[in-house]
Amino acid sequence: MRGASLARGAITAGAFTVLTAAPALAQTDAKIDPADTAWMIVATALVLMMSIPGLALFYAGMVRKKNVLATMAQTLAVVALCSVLWAAVGYSLTFAGAGAVIGTLDRVLLEGMTPSTISPFAKTIPEALFMIYQMTFAVITVALVAGSVADRMRFSAFMWFAALWLIVVYVPIAHWVWGGGFLGQAGVLDFAGGTVVHINAGVAGLVAAYLIGARHGYGHDNFAPYDLSLAVIGTGMLWVGWFGFNGGSALAADSRAVFAIVSTHLAAATGAITWMALEWWTRGKPSVLGMISGAVAGLGTITPASGFVLPWHGMIIGVLAGVICFWSCTWLKLRCGYDDSLDVFGVHGIGGATGTLLVGVFATPVLGGASGLLAGNGRQVLIQLYGIVVTMAWSAIATAVLLKAISAFVALRVDRQSEIEGLDVTQHGEALQ
Amino acid sequence: MKLVIAIIKPFKLEEVRDALLGIGIQGMTVSEVKGYGRQKGHTEIYRGAEYAVNLLPKVRIEIAVAAEDADRVVEAITAAAKTGQIGDGKIFVAPIDRALRIRTGETDADAL
Numbered sequence: 001m002r003g004a005s006l007a008r009g010a011i012t013a014g015a016f017t018v019l020t021a022a023p024a025l026a027q028t029d030a031k032i033d034p035a036d037t038a039w040m041i042v043a044t045a046l047v048l049m050m051s052i053p054g055l056a057l058f059y060a061g062m063v064r065k066k067n068v069l070a071t072m073a074q075t076l077a078v079v080a081l082c083s084v085l086w087a088a089v090g091y092s093l094t095f096a097g098a099g100a101v102i103g104t105l106d107r108v109l110l111e112g113m114t115p116s117t118i119s120p121f122a123k124t125i126p127e128a129l130f131m132i133y134q135m136t137f138a139v140i141t142v143a144l145v146a147g148s149v150a151d152r153m154r155f156s157a158f159m160w161f162a163a164l165w166l167i168v169v170y171v172p173i174a175h176w177v178w179g180g181g182f183l184g185q186a187g188v189l190d191f192a193g194g195t196v197v198h199i200n201a202g203v204a205g206l207v208a209a210y211l212i213g214a215r216h217g218y219g220h221d222n223f224a225p226y227d228l229s230l231a232v233i234g235t236g237m238l239w240v241g242w243f244g245f246n247g248g249s250a251l252a253a254d255s256r257a258v259f260a261i262v263s264t265h266l267a268a269a270t271g272a273i274t275w276m277a278l279e280w281w282t283r284g285k286p287s288v289l290g291m292i293s294g295a296v297a298g299l300g301t302i303t304p305a306s307g308f309v310l311p312w313h314g315m316i317i318g319v320l321a322g323v324i325c326f327w328s329c330t331w332l333k334l335r336c337g338y339d340d341s342l343d344v345f346g347v348h349g350i351g352g353a354t355g356t357l358l359v360g361v362f363a364t365p366v367l368g369g370a371s372g373l374l375a376g377n378g379r380q381v382l383i384q385l386y387g388i389v390v391t392m393a394w395s396a397i398a399t400a401v402l403l404k405a406i407s408a409f410v411a412l413r414v415d416r417q418s419e420i421e422g423l424d425v426t427q428h429g430e431a432l433q
Numbered sequence: 434m435k436l437v438i439a440i441i442k443p444f445k446l447e448e449v450r451d452a453l454l455g456i457g458i459q460g461m462t463v464s465e466v467k468g469y470g471r472q473k474g475h476t477e478i479y480r481g482a483e484y485a486v487n488l489l490p491k492v493r494i495e496i497a498v499a500a501e502d503a504d505r506v507v508e509a510i511t512a513a514a515k516t517g518q519i520g521d522g523k524i525f526v527a528p529i530d531r532a533l534r535i536r537t538g539e540t541d542a543d544a545l
Contacts, residue, residue: 224477224479225479287478289480329481330481
């Protein structure tokens with residue numbers, strides 16, 4: 001498949017050269033592979049769908065009725081705001097240049113990006129496509145953090161947070177792991193975002209939950225979800241969209257993308273089954289919330305590993321995700337007393353860290369050339385640990401500093417009365433009827 | 434005139450309505466309410482967070498009848514709404530001072 005398209009490309013380039021008598025060194029569309037491009041366009045749409053309406057539905061279904069619209073507003077605002085900021089400056093700082101710590105400003109406002117330029121990180125698709133694919137990752141990472149502070153964060157403060165966190169926290173980590181920065185250089189393996197997306201969002205959410213404080217009435221009031229059917233629909237979109245999230249991270253329409261999709265799907269499946277089994281065993285009944293939580297846990301945990309491991313590894317990773325995330329959302333959260341409203345840390349933070357570490361165990365050279373512990377390279381586990389620790393440290397510290405700075409100008413939390421009345425009506429002037 | 438107020442289990446509404454039609458009662462007001470008595474609620478668990486739900490859904494029926502019909506109405510509702518399980522509900526009979534049909538202006542007995 002790749003050989004045929006390369007041949008096609010070479011013939012096109014040759015014909016172009018002959019027809020125009022121009023030097024063959026000119027950068028042409030010859031490198032851009034139509035199959036890769038078509039798949040990546042679809043993958044981009046799939047990942048965007050994971051944010052809107054996937055995550056919007058997933059989160060909104062789990063909060064109380066009075067906050068449903070406000071929760072959706074957070075996702076919508078992030079998509080709008082962070083898309084613009086990513087195109088304006090985020091993409092450049094993450095993926096332009098060869099700095100160890102941060103990118104350059106070469107691509108600010110997408111300067112210099114033409115229909116024929118390519119990124120060194122994705123040589124067979126248009127650079128604009130690589131840029132917008134990465135945009136959908138940046139956007140959903142920011143949107144994920146909102147889950148930890150659901151039901152109580154002031155919308156204006158949240159918008160400031162979204163804008164600044166993208167630049168100060170997401171961009172550096174994405175550069176370090178994917179943009180040629182020091183973590184990638186050190187050999188940290190993260191196929192689709194265990195560190196950049198899940199650990200990052202999870203830890204930031206935990207820090208935010210601690211700093212903002214628990215919801216009024218947490219621990220004694222009835223916080224039952226408004227409509228879990230919305231959350232189930234959202235989960236479906238996340239699960240299907242993840243085919244683009246992990247499959248698209250191959251940046252090509254090839255077997256590696258397929259293997260990533262297969263491992264991803266199996267991890268979601270075993271994650272759901274495991275959580276369901278644990279609830280059945282410990283509570284006597286398998287809940288729908290448990291099934292979707294298990295699925296998402298599996299999906300988040302396989303994310304860094306999906307392009308490095310075999311499908312049956314994916315099944316195991318899904319089971320481990322189900323067990324570990326179940327434990328962290330029930331025992332750990334209650335024990336430590338934080339109000340991470342929608343379990344961003346419990347599912348994405350812990351799951352992402354678990355998955356990133358497991359890459360070091362299961363990575364097989366058959367896919368992508370990297371070896372883990374089982375393939376004889378135990379050192380990879382240590383390298384993965386290094387990546388996890390650096391990500392957690394930067395996410396935690398930078399998020400804390402950012403929130404403190406923002407709180408000096410605008411209160412992070414709504415006042416007590418507004419929280420009781422609900423964010424829909426107090427922050428947005430709207431209500432579900 | 435009397436106002437018969439019945440709190441019943443929601444799934445019994447159709448049976449009660451049919452029973453009342455059977456004795457010639459043609460109108461009622463129905464509202465969905467929550468409440469508890471001796472019937473305990475249930476526990477819901479969401480990812481480790483347990484909530485005791487003590488308010489159970491019930492249906493409240495109000496029927497305005499002539500005083501002499503009140504007993505028949507109470508018997509009809511009781512027979513239709515009873516399951517024998519805790520939580521079947523209660524019926525109250527309260528006096529009505531005045532009644533008026535809005536469309537025609539008819540009052541008291543003519544309004545029922």
